[in-house]
Amino acid sequence: MDDDRLSIVLFSGTDDRLQAAATLISGAVAMGRSVDVLLQYWALDAFRADRINKDHGVSAEAGVEGAAAMRRQREREHGTWVDLLHQAKTLGEVNISACSHSMEMLELTRADLDRLVTNVHGIATFMATATGPITFI
Amino acid sequence: MDDDRLSIVLFSGTDDRLQAAATLISGAVAMGRSVDVLLQYWALDAFRADRINKDHGVSAEAGVEGAAAMRRQREREHGTWVDLLHQAKTLGEVNISACSHSMEMLELTRADLDRLVTNVHGIATFMATATGPITFI
Amino acid sequence: MDDDRLSIVLFSGTDDRLQAAATLISGAVAMGRSVDVLLQYWALDAFRADRINKDHGVSAEAGVEGAAAMRRQREREHGTWVDLLHQAKTLGEVNISACSHSMEMLELTRADLDRLVTNVHGIATFMATATGPITFI
Numbered sequence: 202m203d204d205d206r207l208s209i210v211l212f213s214g215t216d217d218r219l220q221a222a223a224t225l226i227s228g229a230v231a232m233g234r235s236v237d238v239l240l241q242y243w244a245l246d247a248f249r250a251d252r253i254n255k256d257h258g259v260s261a262e263a264g265v266e267g268a269a270a271m272r273r274q275r276e277r278e279h280g281t282w283v284d285l286l287h288q289a290k291t292l293g294e295v296n297i298s299a300c301s302h303s304m305e306m307l308e309l310t311r312a313d314l315d316r317l318v319t320n321v322h323g324i325a326t327f328m329a330t331a332t333g334p335i336t337f338i
Numbered sequence: 339m340d341d342d343r344l345s346i347v348l349f350s351g352t353d354d355r356l357q358a359a360a361t362l363i364s365g366a367v368a369m370g371r372s373v374d375v376l377l378q379y380w381a382l383d384a385f386r387a388d389r390i391n392k393d394h395g396v397s398a399e400a401g402v403e404g405a406a407a408m409r410r411q412r413e414r415e416h417g418t419w420v421d422l423l424h425q426a427k428t429l430g431e432v433n434i435s436a437c438s439h440s441m442e443m444l445e446l447t448r449a450d451l452d453r454l455v456t457n458v459h460g461i462a463t464f465m466a467t468a469t470g471p472i473t474f475i
Numbered sequence: 476m477d478d479d480r481l482s483i484v485l486f487s488g489t490d491d492r493l494q495a496a497a498t499l500i501s502g503a504v505a506m507g508r509s510v511d512v513l514l515q516y517w518a519l520d521a522f523r524a525d526r527i528n529k530d531h532g533v534s535a536e537a538g539v540e541g542a543a544a545m546r547r548q549r550e551r552e553h554g555t556w557v558d559l560l561h562q563a564k565t566l567g568e569v570n571i572s573a574c575s576h577s578m579e580m581l582e583l584t585r586a587d588l589d590r591l592v593t594n595v596h597g598i599a600t601f602m603a604t605a606t607g608p609i610t611f612i
Contacts, residue, residue: 207609210473212358215399217516221486224515224576225611228598241361242354243399261398261535262489262517274580302361306411324365334609335344335471336484337362347610349495352536378498379491380536398535439498443548461502472481472608474499 207236208331211338214243216282217259217271222338223282223289230293239327240318241300244338246307248299253283253315286317298322344373345468348475351380353419354396354408359475360419360426367430376464377455378437381475383444385436390420390452423454435459481510482605485612488517490556491533491545496612497556497563504567513601514592515574518612520581522573527557527589560591572596 207229211222222244226236240248247257259268275281289295298320304310311321344366348359359381363373377385384394396405412418426432435457441447448458481503485496496518500510514522521531533542549555563569572594578584585595 210358210362212355213397213399218486221484221515221611224574224598225484225602225609228602231599232602234602241358243397243404246404258399260487260517262487262532267517267520270580270582277579300361305414306407308407324361325368328362328365328369328371331471333471334482334605334607335362335473336609336611337358337473337475338611347495347499349492350534350536378495380534380541383541395536437498442551443544445544461498462505465499465502465506465508468608470608472499472610474495474610474612 205234206330206333207234208327208333208335209236209238209338210241210335211238211244212241213338214247214257215259216257217263217267218338219244219247219257220282220285223285225336225338226295227285227289230289230295233293235294236289236296237327237330238295238297239300239324240297241303242306245299245303245309248315248318249309249313250315253317254281283317290317296320298327300324300327342371343467343470344371345464345470345472346373346375346475347378347472348375348381349378350475351384351394352396353394354400355475356381356384356394357419357422360422362473362475363432364422364426367426367432370430372431373433374464374467375432375434376437376461377434378440379443382436382440382446385452385455386446386450387452390454391418420454427454433457435464437461437464479508480604480607481508482601482607482609483510483512483612484515484609485512485518486515487612488521488531489533490531491537492612493518493521493531494556494559497559499610499612500569501559501563504563504569507567509568510570511601511604512569512571513574513598514571515577516580519573519577519583522589522592523583523587524589527591528555557591564591570594572601574598574601
């Protein structure tokens with residue numbers, strides 16, 4: 202395995218899972234790894250330019266108590282998963298691509314996406330460089 | 339790592355995640371990889387012969403808008419994740435097994451399962467051949 | 476890849492996914508692998524000493540029928556995912572750590588956690604030893 206590479210299929214679009222994904226990406230980059238992210242379904246929807254900074258809700262399992270804890274933490278940190286991804290990009294190689302199939306489904310064009318997303322391609326292209334772990338979030 | 343192998347623990351039984359899994363499997367097979375899938379819990383339930391072609395719902399996070407987008411895409415494509423899995427099987431090695439523990443839980447026998455499932459075994463057997471990435475969906 | 480190591484980011488805190496995680500860990504240990512688990516968010520909440528043996532609910536997709544099947548199975552087996560994790564620890568190397576960032580979010584100290592958790596650290600420390608598959612549950 203090519204330990205230097207981490208491939209993430211990012212499917213979920215709630216703030217708790219997006220934060221967990223951004224944390225994993227940051228940790229990988231801090232350890233000198235390159236990270237390839239493929240945005241699908243509800244994660245892709247969350248990366249729309251007009252939505253990325255909005256509230257994306259949390260998983261149902263968070264409950265009222267969990268959601269409140271997340272809100273408090275966000276106020277303490279003055280930062281979101283979007284900020285964390287921007288920071289990770291300055292520290293190492295993080296390629297965030299949109300899945301072309303999900304683009305079609307959500308009827309999006311590249312102009313609809315936030316600038317964190319630099320590419321649009323299919324799953325086969327993503328798999329072609331997935332020489333290390335493949336993590337689905 | 340044996341890059342030619344991808345192991346997927348398929349746990350979720352909603353159509354959006356099953357479609358994402360089928361897409362990942364297709365992409366892996368297109369790149370010449372072999373794929374081993376272990377069906378657990380709600381994914382196993384979705385592979386029951388009498389349910390596999392029914393509507394399995396979508397993740398709560400999809401929302402009304404997301405569910406509608408999926409429906410429109412399905413009509414455009416005239417295909418489902420079941421078709422995609424059949425196609426992937428003709429293109430390469432895709433082994434779909436049922437987890438024996440989940441079989442017990444759901445009180446199923448092999449006769450209850452769709453013919454896409456070719457085996458029943460425990461997690462240890464699955465792990466014995468999991469020489470590459472292990473992806474949980 | 477170092478096939479002998481499996482790294483799991485455990486994010487979900489519902490009993491069905493915790494059971495699936497414990498099953499995967501058991502299978503890995505049975506095959507002679509070492510397993511590193513990082514508890515985040517709702518999974519970390521489930522490992523609080525005062526909550527670990529309580530009912531943590533199931534995924535929304537389980538439905539009424541699925542939840543009932545899980546309850547029946549638990550009665551048949553006289554065991555839970557907590558028991559399975561204790562057993563896995565006697566069979567091999569299983570390191571369960573709490574993510575320091577999630578500790579802050581949930582305002583927990585080490586004294587709040589069950590004794591299954593032996594460490595608290597950040598994602599970078601976790602990634603430093605993640606030489607094999609990285610599975611997000």
